[in-house]
């Protein structure tokens with residue numbers, strides 16, 4: 001049991017991944033003796049139903065100190081963020097002199113798009129990178145008060161793949177209380193618990209993802225802090241996310257989509273023990289099937305290469321025990337990962353050019369959230385007789 005970070009209720013564990021490395025701590029092959037591991041396990045709060053890690057990975061241990069910087073190198077994601085920015089410009093940011101704040105601003109695609117439309121914007125990010133206006137801090141009551149003093153209230157506070165990473169989530173709401181205009185909104189998008197359970201997307205569980213949101217838990221959390229969940233939108237990216245809109249209490253009428261999703265979650269009995277037990281069983285099934293497949297392919301003398309040195313793959317390789325003996329290298333387009341080895345599992349990361357030199361027999365797609373984009377880009381691999389191995393929602397070869 002541990003204590004819920006939202007409501008102080010008791011969190012009951014439903015899956016224990018054992019000791020895991022930090023998912024973004026790619027290591028120099030010379031420094032692999034000096035890695036940091038922490039206990040990764042996930043549970044559900046018996047009071048407010050929020051699904052969360054039992055132990056947050058200590059912030060100071062991460063290779064980057066701020067909100068993790070996400071650059072998926074994906075055209076699909078670039079377009080996704082541009083579209084969201086344009087939508088906000090047409091709606092929440094269409095009044096006189098609007099102002100948007102983004103917490104942990106990723107590639108800065110949203111803020112750059114908003115900037116190019118001449119709208120006031122600010123990224124809140126401790127390490128303050130990027131080509132947009134930045135306030136170097138974590139988002140909390142203190143930084144919110146500073147921003148309020150210099151910029152005035154925010155019409156939109158936006159965050160993608162960031163709120164789920166903030167274990168001390170009360171700080172976010174304290175900041176919102178200070179900074180949000182009376183009719184302002186928090187818009188945030190993160191992996192959806194319903195989809196993770198449905199598709200056994202167990203590899204979404206790693207150090208940087210602390211919360212696994214459902215509409216019902218988010219709604220309860222918002223109310224606890226004086227806000228309300230007023231809209232939800234399903235997003236097809238990253239294997240299934242929900243974009244939540246949160247307003248100050250009694251300022252907006254929740255949309256039908258909120259009522260529908262809450263009803264569906266009740267129907268599905270989303271966080272009931274049977275559902276969580278079924279998830280645990282399905283994860284171990286995937287482990288058995290994937291290890292069996294990789295071991296068989298090795299015995300048959302086939303070459304298997306990993307594709308996409310994702311944060312998610314840290315859980316896959318370390319929990320399953322997949323190392324360079326089964327997957328000799330993984331190719332990834334991120335220059336800063338190339339030449340290093342994956343955390344814990346020590347699989348060398350090489351540039352995508354090595355993938356075709358020569359093509360392997362099989363490619364294990366760790367970046368399955370970009371399956372469509374990557375398979376289209378690597379059409380020649382299939383044409384040359386190569387096959388993709390996927391393991392979500394179950395092990396299959398394409």
Ligand code: TYD
Pocket residue numbers: 070071072073074075307308309310311312313331332333334352367369370373374377
């Ligand atoms: P990402 O989607 O951010 O997942 P996670 O949060 O689990 O790290 O990471 C995708 C990774 O895949 C990233 O390291 C870049 C890599 N990648 C490629 O190598 N080629 C591609 O075409 C795409 C889209 C991504």
Ligand code: ZN
Pocket residue numbers: 004005006007008009045046047048049050
């Ligand atoms: Zn709780």
